[in-house]
Amino acid sequence: MIAFEHVGKRYGGRFEALADINFSVQRGEMVFLTGHSGAGKSSLLRLIMRLERPSRGRILVAGYDIDRLHYSQVPFYRRQIGVVFQDHQLLSDRDVFSNVALPLEIQGVEPHEAARRVRAALDKVGLLHREKALPIELSGGEQQRIGIARAVVNKPALLLADEPTGNLDPQLSADIMRLFEDFNRIGTTVMIASHDLALIARLRHRVLRLREGRLIADEHAAREVV
Amino acid sequence: MTSGASRRSEKRVPEAAAPRRGARVQRTGLDSRVRAWSRHHRAMARDSAFRLARRPLGSLLTMVAIAIALILPCALWLVMDSAKVLDTELDESATLTVYLSASLGERQAMDIAETLRAQPGVAGARLVTAAEGMAEFQQALGLEDALSELEENPLPASIIVSPRDVSPQAVNGLGEQLDEVEGVDEVRLDLAWLERLNRLAELGQRLTLALGVLFGLGVLLIVGNTIRLAVESRRQEIEVVTLIGATHAFVRRPFLYSGAWYGLGGGMLAWAILSLGRQWLAAPVQALAQSYGATFVMPSLGLEGSAILLVSSTLLGWLGSWMAVSRHLKDIRPR
Ligand SMILES: Nc1ncnc2c1ncn2[C@@H]1O[C@H](COP(=O)(O)OP(=O)(O)O)[C@@H](O)[C@H]1O
Ligand SMILES: [Mg+2]
Numbered sequence: 001m002i003a004f005e006h007v008g009k010r011y012g013g014r015f016e017a018l019a020d021i022n023f024s025v026q027r028g029e030m031v032f033l034t035g036h037s038g039a040g041k042s043s044l045l046r047l048i049m050r051l052e053r054p055s056r057g058r059i060l061v062a063g064y065d066i067d068r069l070h071y072s073q074v075p076f077y078r079r080q081i082g083v084v085f086q087d088h089q090l091l092s093d094r095d096v097f098s099n100v101a102l103p104l105e106i107q108g109v110e111p112h113e114a115a116r117r118v119r120a121a122l123d124k125v126g127l128l129h130r131e132k133a134l135p136i137e138l139s140g141g142e143q144q145r146i147g148i149a150r151a152v153v154n155k156p157a158l159l160l161a162d163e164p165t166g167n168l169d170p171q172l173s174a175d176i177m178r179l180f181e182d183f184n185r186i187g188t189t190v191m192i193a194s195h196d197l198a199l200i201a202r203l204r205h206r207v208l209r210l211r212e213g214r215l216i217a218d219e220h221a222a223r224e225v226v
Numbered sequence: 227m228t229s230g231a232s233r234r235s236e237k238r239v240p241e242a243a244a245p246r247r248g249a250r251v252q253r254t255g256l257d258s259r260v261r262a263w264s265r266h267h268r269a270m271a272r273d274s275a276f277r278l279a280r281r282p283l284g285s286l287l288t289m290v291a292i293a294i295a296l297i298l299p300c301a302l303w304l305v306m307d308s309a310k311v312l313d314t315e316l317d318e319s320a321t322l323t324v325y326l327s328a329s330l331g332e333r334q335a336m337d338i339a340e341t342l343r344a345q346p347g348v349a350g351a352r353l354v355t356a357a358e359g360m361a362e363f364q365q366a367l368g369l370e371d372a373l374s375e376l377e378e379n380p381l382p383a384s385i386i387v388s389p390r391d392v393s394p395q396a397v398n399g400l401g402e403q404l405d406e407v408e409g410v411d412e413v414r415l416d417l418a419w420l421e422r423l424n425r426l427a428e429l430g431q432r433l434t435l436a437l438g439v440l441f442g443l444g445v446l447l448i449v450g451n452t453i454r455l456a457v458e459s460r461r462q463e464i465e466v467v468t469l470i471g472a473t474h475a476f477v478r479r480p481f482l483y484s485g486a487w488y489g490l491g492g493g494m495l496a497w498a499i500l501s502l503g504r505q506w507l508a509a510p511v512q513a514l515a516q517s518y519g520a521t522f523v524m525p526s527l528g529l530e531g532s533a534i535l536l537v538s539s540t541l542l543g544w545l546g547s548w549m550a551v552s553r554h555l556k557d558i559r560p561r
Contacts, residue, residue, distance in 0.1 A: 049469070072473075079471035089466050106472045110261025150470075 001027040001158060001189045002048060007057035008045055010215075014086055017043045018213045021057070025191065027157075030184040032200045033193040035210035041193035044210070045160050048191070049081060050074055060221055062078070079107060082151030082188075084161035088143045090135040095147055096122070097131040103154045121153040122146075125179060141172035145179065151182055161192040165199065266479065274390070274483035277456075278491075291448045292492025296539055298501055300527070304500070306430045308525035320392045320420055320527020323403055324351075324385040325412045335383040338409045342385055347400040349390045356383045356474075382411060394421050427521040442491055442542055445492065449485050449546030456484060457554045464558050474555060481551045493536040500527065 003024040009017045018040045025031050033041050046052045050066050059066050060077055061077075069077055090099050098105075100121055104114040122128040127138075135143055144164060151159060161180065165173035166187040173196060181203070184190045194200060200207060209217035234269070278285040295493035324342065326335055332355055338352040354362070388398050401413045405438055457464065457559040508524050527535060 050470070075468075075471045075473045075476075077471075078469065083469060089462070089469070091463050091466060102467065103470045105266075106467060106470060106476060108259060108266060110258065110262070111265075 001025050001029070001062060004044075004057075005058040005060070005108040007047065007059055009040075009047060009052060016213055018047075018075040018210075019213050023208055023215060023218055024047040025189060027189055028184070030181065030190040030205045031192070032203075032205055032207045033191060033210065034197060034200055034207055035194055036195065038212075039210040040213045041195075041210060042162050043213075045083075045162050045191070048158075048160060049078060049083060079103065079154065080156055080158065082154065082156035084144070084147050084159070084160050084164045086146035086163035086166040088135075090143060090146055090150075092135055094134075095131065096127065096133050096135065096169045098137070098151045099135065099146060100153050102150060103114055105152070107185070108161045117153055118149075121149040124152070124182070125149045125200075141175065142165055144168065144176055148176070148179055152188070157189060159188050159190045161190070161194075163194055164192060165194065165196060170199070174202075177203055240513050254461050266476070270480040271483045275482045275487055277480075278484060278487055282451075288448060288452045288488050289491035292445050292488060292539065292543070293495035293499060295441040295444040295448065296496035296535065299434060299441050300496060300500055301503070301536060302430075302434045304504075304525040304527070306427070306434055308433055308523070309427065309430065320389065320397065322387045322389065322397065322401055322404065323414045324387055324407075324410055325414070326383045326385065326409055327411045328382045330383065330409055331358060332383070334409060335385075338407065339385050341407060342387055342404060345400075345403065347396065347403065349388045351388075352386045354384045354386060356381050359384060392420070394424065419551070442538075445489070445539065445542040446546035446549065449488050450544045450550035452488060453481050453485055453547040453550040454554060456481060457551055457558075463557060464555070468558070474552075477555060478548070478551045481547050485543040485545075485547020485550075486540050487543070489540040489546075490536060492543065493539025496539065497527065497532055499537055 004021045007021040008019050011017055017110075021044065033044060035041055043052065048061065050069065053067055062080075063173070066077065091102070094102075097115075097118055100118045103112050105115060119128060119131070122131055125148055127142060127145055127149065130138060130142065130146075130182055135146065138146065144167075148161075148164070151161075159180070164180075165176050168176065177192075177199060180190050180192060207217070207219045208215060211217070320378040326338060330338070335353060335355065339351050342348055356379045360379050364383065387400075387404065389397050391397070391400075397415055401415045404410060405413045467477060504524055505524060511522060511524060
């Protein structure tokens with residue numbers, strides 16, 4: 001699903017945020033991306049979303065070199081990826097329902113069908129009863145679940161999450177991770193950046209470890225706690 | 227919780243993250259795409275109107291600014307248009323006076339008038355006999371007594387010729403042509419006046435055009451600035467929708483509609499102010515015209531002019547918004 005081949009990323013021509021990254025993720029895998037703050041986790045995810053372009057190397061997603069996408073194709077490429085942010089990035093002037101409906105609105109899904117899918121996604125994250133609420137009326141954990149509902153409403157093949165539990169307590173974090181596992185179980189490829197090492201260790205998934213822009217470990221079954 | 231193997235089951239893997247636009251597009255079909263597109267247009271037209279209505283004072287101020295920018299070139303255009311009415315009146319009165327030799331008798335003079343009438347560039351010819359000429363002259367100058375003492379009429383007969391083509395060159399040519407006719411002593415034409423008037427009209431037209439362009443640019447800037455602020459205030463929204471796959475066209479659309487609404491509102495205000503101004507000025511202008519013994523019809527935009535005003539102000543709003551949004555979308559890159 002994802003393949004990085006000697007990928008490097010420099011910001012401003014000098015600073016090397018990522019250097020010679022090589023890995024591949026199979027379709028249907030669930031992968032954690034970990035490392036200290038500033039290790040390059042977000043940069044790596046942004047490269048996959050094509051928010052940044054690699055300074056060197058190649059990134060293949062579903063077999064396509066995404067650097068060769070014409071800019072007019074980029075929106076259509078992004079529609080195939082669900083993204084969850086640490087700060088959830090919900091629109092404060094829209095209620096829960098229309099926040100989750102946003103990706104479908106962008107794709108021009110017919111309203112009736114869109115409503116059905118939004119409710120299905122809200123049901124999945126257990127917040128169907130809050131569809132009329134404004135994001136500000138929800139707790140941090142609920143907001144994050146709405147963010148996840150928005151990311152999956154379109155049934156993306158690939159789900160990316162950048163520190164999705166960064167602001168949550170351990171119990172809520174575990175809940176959120178379980179949600180990701182649910183989506184992974186139905187075939188979605190999931191990649192989660194997180195520095196919550198204890199949580200990651202408990203979940204026993206493949207872990208990509210970054211340090212200062214380099215991939216220092218690729219552990220297929222994380223057993224030891226660092 | 228689950229083993230790696232079961233997680234890998236690909237039975238229900240959603241569509242591949244295919245970077246071609248094809249996949250989804252083909253599946254949804256052109257027809258439903260067009261419907262989605264027009265649905266979004268309608269939604270954005272409505273949504274942007276509501277957004278304007280939610281800040282009535284700010285929106286009104288922008289529209290007033292646009293209206294002010296539109297009024298000056300429109301007013302000038304109206305003045306020019308009414309001058310054109312005067313112009314055609316003058317054109318109609320643009321005549322050549324053909325003086326006949328004093329030795330000719332009345333009979334011959336009538337024959338010559340006939341000849342002139344038959345000339346290709348001549349629309350009409352009216353004979354003024356020596357006696358008639360004298361009478362007109364006396365009346366005009368109030369010199370009846372002095373002139374009546376003259377034993378012989380010193381004025382020649384003349385023919386007033388109206389040309390078909392009133393452009394200065396054509397009138398000039400016609401004058402030369404008539405001068406050749408036997409029995410014609412002299413041809414007088416008052417071209418200087420005509421030419422001056424034409425130049426004045428051209429000057430007015432250019433001035434209107436220049437002001438139109440300048441103030442049109444002003445409208446673009448006014449709308450552009452307003453839209454720039456709107457884009458800035460919805461920056462987060464733009465970033466988020468860009469992240470989840472909105473095209474530039476999608477992001478731009480609500481702002482284009484806002485711009486068009488501003489333009490339309492400004493155009494309607496300008497129209498209303500012009501109509502009011504017309505009514506306000508009508509009485510004194512009419513009185514002034516009357517004191518000159520002239521009838522003067524106050525110029526108005528009419529149906530066509532009103533349509534042009536509204537359509538072009540709407541387009542200007544749309545264009546100004548397009549320029550502002552396109553410029554600022556480049557700066558907005560999702561974090
Ligand atoms: N847009 C940017 N311009 C310049 N430097 C950046 C930019 N984004 C990230 N960086 C730098 O790249 C490094 C990696 O950042 P990031 O990918 O955000 O790490 P992480 O998400 O692991 O904390 C950091 O040192 C950060 O300062
Ligand atoms: Mg980060």
